[in-house]
Amino acid sequence: MIFSPLHAGNPGPMTGAGNWTYLLPGAVPTLVDAGVGTAGHLDAVAAACGGHLAQVLVTHGHGDHAGGAPALAARWPGARFAKMPWTERDAAHAVAWAPLADGMSVEAGDTRLEVIHTPGHSPDHLAFWHAGSRTLLAGDLLILGTTVFIPASSGGNLVDYLHSLKRILALGPRRVLPAHGPVIEDPETLLHAYLEHRHHREHQVLTALESAPRTIEQIVARIYPGLTREIIPMAMETVLAHLMKLLHDGLAARDGEQWFEVQ
Ligand SMILES: [Zn+2]
Incomplete structure (x- = not known):
């Protein structure tokens, strides 16, 4: 799978150094995650896709992933935008969203990606799986060097999140492209560490x-x-x-x- 990591240029208290988006060039030039619509990001997308952007796949409806959709749609009016519906949030990022669901297969670049529903960080969270290279475009499912925030009173669900981690572990990913932080070259070790960390926290809460x-x-x-x-x-x-x-x-x-x- 050929891709270019493109930084969204949005450092901040909630995003750390900011978001990574991924451009898959080819027959269906596809951007995974929309960033927030900074001029620098739009120009980087234009350079990486050769001027024609066909599609934007969004991992979930948080602003740092979906917020750039209207700016991308203004620059590329013919592009298709797709994510799993999250009714309360999608109106804030107003483009004509095509609905994605677990088990779909989507043409992207010169290849295909499988859509995997991975709720927990948000109810609409998707990861995109490239089986040939065993690469997962993971959104906010995994971040190297820290843990993922589960906003329990606004759509987060730890039961779902742990299930999502186990589902990804069972896939046997070789490489994970996250939306924050560096590429994860040993995802199985990180997945096991995440599961162990949550188990430890649960024990602490029960002890309390x-x-x-x-x-x-x-x-x-x-x-x-x-x-x-x-x-x-x-x-x-x-x-x-x-x-x-x-x-x-x-x-x-x-x-x-x-x-x-x-x-
Ligand atoms: Zn998020």
């Missing part, structure tokens, strides 16, 4: 509930001591994601703001 009911704030204070004020809301979302999984598994329950262990 052992002696008494706790609020999310109390659990955060126990398992993430010394967090700065700006980071606390994200830690609370992460703890909520774990609590929702424990609720799903029948290991925790809630009474108002209080969470407690189910014996």
Whole structure:
């Protein structure tokens, strides 16, 4: 699979160094993820696709992945835009989205990509699999050197996320092209580390509930001591994601703001 990594030029507190998008040149010049529509990104896309962009495949509806769609559509009015529908979010990135679903096969560049639904970070999250090279275009499913944020109160779901990780592990990927950070050359090691990390966090959350009911704030204070004020809301979302999984598994329950262990 031939591709050019193109940086979206959007560094920031939520995106780190910013997003990678991937251009597959060929019969169907295809951009994977739309970036945010910076002039530099649009010019890089134009240079990499030889002036003609046929298609934009978007991994999920977060602004740093889908937000550039209207700017790309203005520059390439004939391009097709496709993602899995997420009704509440897609209107914010107003182009005529063609719906993608798990199991589809899409022509891209000079090859084909398989569409894999990988919810968890968001409900509409897709990864694109190139079987020939065992390469996964992974969006926000995996990031080298850190963990993926699961926004439990806005579409994130840890049960789904763990299932998605196991599904990708079963594919046996050789290389993962993420939307943030460097190319992942040993994805199986990272996938195992991710699963181990979540298992460890779950144990910490359960331990925090052992002696008494706790609020999310109390659990955060126990398992993430010394967090700065700006980071606390994200830690609370992460703890909520774990609590929702424990609720799903029948290991925790809630009474108002209080969470407690189910014996
Ligand atoms: Zn995202």
